[in-house]
Amino acid sequence: MDSTSTGWNDIYLPEMATLLRSEPMTADERFFECKLDSGKELGHMPGQFVEVSVLGIGEAPFSISSSPTQTGSFQMVVRNVGNVTHAMHGLKSGDKIGIRGPFGTHFPVEDEMRGKDIVFICGGLGRVPVRSAINYVLDNRDDYGEVTILYGTKSPAERLFLDEVEAIVSKENVKYLETVDRGDEEWTGNVGVITTLMTDMMVDPRKTVAVICGPPVMFKFAIMSLYKMGMVDKNIFVSLERHMKCGVGKCGHCQIDGLYVCQDGPVFRFADIAEVQEAIQ
């Protein structure tokens, strides 16, 4: 959980990396695969993020979407919303970016989650960091119990990683359920917010861990549904997103109620932030 794992004196110094792949995923999101020029592994855990710099433009934080079980490169998904992200969408294979990190806390895949049934709840871009944990769990399938993946997007066109669904559902004891806020002519699946997938769901609260990442409005309702299943705050992990600058607990940009989301998070045990109302609004 050390967010300064690159060493105290080089946390501000980006390492150069090369893009191996840069591909469109949806109208707004692009997939990137990169490799550090030093040849070293990134050395991240699922749920952590990196600060990416585009030369001459600026720097922004992005979740690492690949699992550490995939070595030799790492992956990100970037939504085009402003200066840095727009510049990133213009990059192609072979182009250089700067990387600082990995930073922040991670999902406890090697601690509390091991041996447990796991419910992954992801909304929209929340799928990006959660994918790292999903792939980690599926790559170490025997170490975990039943896995349920709930994924909600606004529309069918916004779904990410569709090409991975077949491999996910082919694994034993893995359920994959999707919903969209609004369907289209071709959509025959569930329509409604993500909690509509949880109405008839049963879990054994004594041996289940839930992981949630998505838009803030989703947290409150997803957690209420988990409570109805008997789950308690200490077994729920959430990943929060806040505006960040330094990414390493120095500038105060990401602070909520004394918590530094970049360093104390982005992954929090819900029991530790349940009182911090701003965290889930």
Ligand SMILES: Cc1cc2nc3c(=O)[nH]c(=O)nc-3n(C[C@H](O)[C@H](O)[C@H](O)COP(=O)(O)OP(=O)(O)OC[C@H]3O[C@@H](n4cnc5c(N)ncnc54)[C@H](O)[C@@H]3O)c2cc1C
């Ligand atoms: C820990 C963490 C992980 C993230 N992971 C991803 C990811 O995997 N993929 C991804 O596409 N994005 C991710 N983001 C959000 C991403 O960092 C922002 O979209 C990015 O900083 C925008 O930079 P920009 O220069 O393109 O936009 P700017 O030109 O700075 O801003 C454009 C617009 O985006 C808004 N904005 C900027 N930063 C944020 C933010 N953090 N949250 C909400 N709105 C913001 C601004 O208010 C403005 O309206 C993550 C953020 C954090 C803190």
Ligand code: FES
């Ligand atoms: S981003 Fe600077 S303190 Fe968190």
